[in-house]
Amino acid sequence: MGVMLVEPRVGRRMVWAASRVLFHAYAVICIASVVGGYLTAPLFTWIFYGDWRFWRHVRSASLLWAHGCQMIFLILRGQNSGFSLSVALTAPPTTAVDPLLVRLSPRWEFGLSCGPCNRCCSKHHCPILDPRTGLCRGHDSFFWRYFNCGRFPTRQSEIDYYLCPKWELYGTRDPVYAFPSTARSSRTRTPITDESPPASITDWARATVDDPGKCMERHR
Numbered sequence: 001m002g003v004m005l006v007e008p009r010v011g012r013r014m015v016w017a018a019s020r021v022l023f024h025a026y027a028v029i030c031i032a033s034v035v036g037g038y039l040t041a042p043l044f045t046w047i048f049y050g051d052w053r054f055w056r057h058v059r060s061a062s063l064l065w066a067h068g069c070q071m072i073f074l075i076l077r078g079q080n081s082g083f084s085l086s087v088a089l090t091a092p093p094t095t096a097v098d099p100l101l102v103r104l105s106p107r108w109e110f111g112l113s114c115g116p117c118n119r120c121c122s123k124h125h126c127p128i129l130d131p132r133t134g135l136c137r138g139h140d141s142f143f144w145r146y147f148n149c150g151r152f153p154t155r156q157s158e159i160d161y162y163l164c165p166k167w168e169l170y171g172t173r174d175p176v177y178a179f180p181s182t183a184r185s186s187r188t189r190t191p192i193t194d195e196s197p198p199a200s201i202t203d204w205a206r207a208t209v210d211d212p213g214k215c216m217e218r219h220r
């Protein structure tokens, strides 16, 4: 009997794609059944809060059903490239912006922190945003890493949609995440000025970890 060998990178992409497909199916079941999220509460809060202890998130999690309905309505209206559907199934999960794709706007005064801004969380009243602290309670959760939150922004249309004053597009890696309308295969970077991003994603992550701003909890 032959043994099928799968190249590791292809294997990882298959796992990421399968994870996203399972998430979409789970989200549909939760929204359609209304009670699906309650019946699977530990899984539900692990996905959105990175925490199995569902009793710690009852209040905000109970608002996610209505939020999910709102998101489906906006997706059906074609807004913001489809929100979570705009992330390619095979895109790697990530906890931070792509430093080869975006850079801080020269007009932005708060460094890597989001300062007083929370537009991308509050525009649609995301229940996971803690209104007391202004921090995201789902930082680095499955949803954060696999969908739009952790990687925001990945394209100019997202920056425009949320009127984000902090980031500007730096290169042309946008197509890696674009799906399906602008999908292209190029991974090349085309800087638009002489200013260079950090040398590596590790440098970038280290710089953000050193930053005391609340952006660390929202958009590193």
Ligand code: SF4
Pocket: 113, 114, 117, 118, 119, 120, 121, 152, 162, 163, 164, 165, 166, 167, 218, 219
């Ligand atoms: S990423 Fe941009 S829009 Fe979102 S909170 Fe930070 S500055 Fe505001």
